[in-house]
Amino acid sequence: MARLIETKDVYKIYAEGLESEVRALDGVSVNIDEGEFVAIVGQSGSGKSTLMNILGCLDVPTRGDYLLRGTDVKELSDKRLSRIRNKEIGFIFQQYNLVKTLTVQENVELPLIYQNIRYDQRFDMVKDALEKMGIADKYKHYPSQLSGGQQQRVAIARAIATKPEIIMADEPTGALDSKTGNDILAFLKEFNQEGTTVILITHDNSIAAQANRRIRIADGKIIEDTGVKQ
Amino acid sequence: MNILQSFKMAWRSIAGKRGRSILTILSIFIGIAAVMTIVSVMEGMKDYTRQQYSQMGSNKITVSIYSWMWDENGNSTGKDYFPDLYNYCNSISEYVLGVSPQGYVNATVSYGTKTTANAQYEYDEQTGRVKSAPPRSFYASDQYLIVNSYELAKGRNLTLLDIEDYHQVCVIGPEAANYFFERMNPIGKKLLFNGNEFEVVGLLSPKGDGTEFNQNDNVILLPYTTRRVLGGEAPTEFQVQARDSESLPIAMSLIGGFLKGLVDNRTGGYNVYSESNWQQYENQYLTMISLVLGGIAAISLVVGGIGIMNIMLVTVTERTKEIGIRRAIGAQKSSIISQFLIEAGMLCGMGGLVGIFFGTIGSLVLGNLLYHITIWPLPWVTAAALGLSIFLGLIFGSYPAWKAANLQPVEALRAE
Ligand SMILES: Nc1ncnc2c1ncn2[C@@H]1O[C@H](COP(=O)(O)OP(=O)(O)OP(=O)(O)O)[C@@H](O)[C@H]1O
Numbered sequence: 001m002a003r004l005i006e007t008k009d010v011y012k013i014y015a016e017g018l019e020s021e022v023r024a025l026d027g028v029s030v031n032i033d034e035g036e037f038v039a040i041v042g043q044s045g046s047g048k049s050t051l052m053n054i055l056g057c058l059d060v061p062t063r064g065d066y067l068l069r070g071t072d073v074k075e076l077s078d079k080r081l082s083r084i085r086n087k088e089i090g091f092i093f094q095q096y097n098l099v100k101t102l103t104v105q106e107n108v109e110l111p112l113i114y115q116n117i118r119y120d121q122r123f124d125m126v127k128d129a130l131e132k133m134g135i136a137d138k139y140k141h142y143p144s145q146l147s148g149g150q151q152q153r154v155a156i157a158r159a160i161a162t163k164p165e166i167i168m169a170d171e172p173t174g175a176l177d178s179k180t181g182n183d184i185l186a187f188l189k190e191f192n193q194e195g196t197t198v199i200l201i202t203h204d205n206s207i208a209a210q211a212n213r214r215i216r217i218a219d220g221k222i223i224e225d226t227g228v229k230q
Numbered sequence: 231m232n233i234l235q236s237f238k239m240a241w242r243s244i245a246g247k248r249g250r251s252i253l254t255i256l257s258i259f260i261g262i263a264a265v266m267t268i269v270s271v272m273e274g275m276k277d278y279t280r281q282q283y284s285q286m287g288s289n290k291i292t293v294s295i296y297s298w299m300w301d302e303n304g305n306s307t308g309k310d311y312f313p314d315l316y317n318y319c320n321s322i323s324e325y326v327l328g329v330s331p332q333g334y335v336n337a338t339v340s341y342g343t344k345t346t347a348n349a350q351y352e353y354d355e356q357t358g359r360v361k362s363a364p365p366r367s368f369y370a371s372d373q374y375l376i377v378n379s380y381e382l383a384k385g386r387n388l389t390l391l392d393i394e395d396y397h398q399v400c401v402i403g404p405e406a407a408n409y410f411f412e413r414m415n416p417i418g419k420k421l422l423f424n425g426n427e428f429e430v431v432g433l434l435s436p437k438g439d440g441t442e443f444n445q446n447d448n449v450i451l452l453p454y455t456t457r458r459v460l461g462g463e464a465p466t467e468f469q470v471q472a473r474d475s476e477s478l479p480i481a482m483s484l485i486g487g488f489l490k491g492l493v494d495n496r497t498g499g500y501n502v503y504s505e506s507n508w509q510q511y512e513n514q515y516l517t518m519i520s521l522v523l524g525g526i527a528a529i530s531l532v533v534g535g536i537g538i539m540n541i542m543l544v545t546v547t548e549r550t551k552e553i554g555i556r557r558a559i560g561a562q563k564s565s566i567i568s569q570f571l572i573e574a575g576m577l578c579g580m581g582g583l584v585g586i587f588f589g590t591i592g593s594l595v596l597g598n599l600l601y602h603i604t605i606w607p608l609p610w611v612t613a614a615a616l617g618l619s620i621f622l623g624l625i626f627g628s629y630p631a632w633k634a635a636n637l638q639p640v641e642a643l644r645a646e
């Protein structure tokens with residue numbers, strides 16, 4: 001499998017040199033290959049979200065290199081990084097992060113609009129994604145009119161509408177009951193089987209156990225990496 | 231992201247926040263309406279004064295040529311410059327429509343028992359208004375009618391031949407005709423000027439001048455050369471009618487140059503003068519008022535613009551989370567900037583439209599109150615008002631838009 005992600009001694013340090021200095025990431029080196037299903041686990045405040053934000057090109061390390069498909073993201077312009085987030089990465093957040101003023105349909109459409117995809121084509125892609133998530137009938141609703149589980153399905157539909165190569169999910173089941181959480185997890189597994197690399201952050205050991213690989217973080221350091229289970 | 235989508239998106243967010251949008255529109259429309267009203271009223275006023283001037287005989291040049299030589303009786307011995315001036319003016323007809331001497335005929339005019347000797351103004355007993363006044367006589371050239379905007383109703387005008395051969399003929403205004411002949415046809419009648427017979431050959435159309443008894447129509451015009459029989463000095467005052475306001479200054483300088491070579495400055499002098507100087511002064515005055523009022527309006531626009539900036543900044547803060555989401559799913563900085571700029575531009579454009587509506591009402595109302603004329607804002611004023619308001623939106627929206635685009639995606643996402 002081709003190397004997708006490679007970090008070399010990555011640090012993320014807040015208020016460096018001050019008394020209030022926080023080392024959210026304290027020298028993280030990790031490799032992830034295409035097609036993996038990785039669970040990142042760790043206690044609250046251990047640096048999981050920080051790592052995911054950097055891997056997802058939403059944030060930059062204070063020090064250290066992050067190579068995405070061999071390219072050092074430091075060298076990339078904001079425009080290129082935006083394109084990468086747009087086309088190659090699908091984000092799923094604990095708090096769903098839907099735009100409240102837009103309907104389900106429009107929310108899922110948004111990343112496609114930023115790709116300049118034509119309306120009719122866009123419409124089909126949105127429909128596919130919503131149907132896959134079993135929520136197509138709600139396309140005219142606003143996020144506030146949906147349950148948490150439904151909102152997360154919409155958020156996932158938005159993440160997969162662009163057919164990204166990587167899905168990064170930051171505690172996608174954290175705000176949901178276990179039944180709904182398991183449904184969401186089933187979707188992620190399905191996407192992974194179809195070839196998408198999935199990086200999943202979770203507190204829940206039973207969920208982490210379903211991944212091919214588990215990385216445990218504490219105080220910004222990787223303290224355990226199971227490697228890919230065969 | 232394409233432009234159409236950006237507009238659609240901006241419209242969604244404007245429509246979604248109706249209260250805020252109305253406030254933004256409010257903060258811009260007053261300034262725009264004020265600017266429009268001021269500009270329209272100023273333009274209307276310029277137009278109005280221009281009209282007033284053309285009624286007063288604008289584009290007219292007064293030429294006076296005087297002599298410093300007198301005979302023993304104290305009469306000026308200046309030569310008659312008119313033929314030269316006449317020929318010159320007719321040689322520059324692309325700038326000049328006509329030229330005529332301007333001077334009273336000092337003579338008693340009579341027809342039968344009706345005479346201007348010791349003539350009194352007559353008043354209407356009931357209303358106390360002037361009923362009739364003695365007609366006034368003027369020396370004229372064949373171009374007097376052009377210069378003084380008269381038209382002939384009947385008969386013929388004075389001709390060059392009348393002037394060259396001292397024909398004792400005259401053209402009469404309708405009021406003067408009425409004074410001497412009442413309802414009879416004046417053509418062919420003979421008036422006595424100090425006992426000299428002058429045949430009436432033409433009747434002028436009424437021109438009116440807005441006064442009770444129309445002095446402009448109470449006139450008799452004689453070939454200026456007949457002063458040979460009636461006495462008096464060579465004419466010193468001449469009126470030249472320029473073709474239009476553009477020709478006027480050219481004609482003035484041409485005539486000035488011509489007279490410089492013609493009039494010997496050891497024996498006399500000349501002066502070329504036009505009301506257009508005064509007109510320029512008037513326009514300067516208007517420009518100054520426009521500048522002052524325009525300054526006030528500009529300040530109100532800047533205040534409105536700062537209001538917009540304020541509202542847009544609040545919008546950006548309110549929508550930090552949304553901006554974070556958009557950035558996370560792939561919006562470039564430029565997309566965020568154009569989103570907020572288009573939104574600000576659209577809002578202000580809408581404010582501009584409302585402003586144009588009220589500005590039009592303002593122009594109409596003020597035009598009516600101040601000048602009793604209908605002032606419709608000029609198309610360029612309307613277009614400029616719309617352009618200006620959109621421009622304001624872009625200018626004052628640019629800082630908030632820049633701020634929005636430069637939010638850290640991670641921090642923005644964390645906002646509530
Ligand atoms: N902007 C910031 N300024 C200062 N410290 C920060 C900032 N962002 C994160 N941190 C700190 O970095 C550390 C790691 O935070 P992070 O959000 O990555 O934790 P996490 O593992 O995702 O926790 P949780 O499971 O609660 O989501 C925490 O101690 C947090 O306080």
Ligand SMILES: [Mg+2]
Nearest residue numbers: 048049050170
């Ligand atoms: Mg977290």
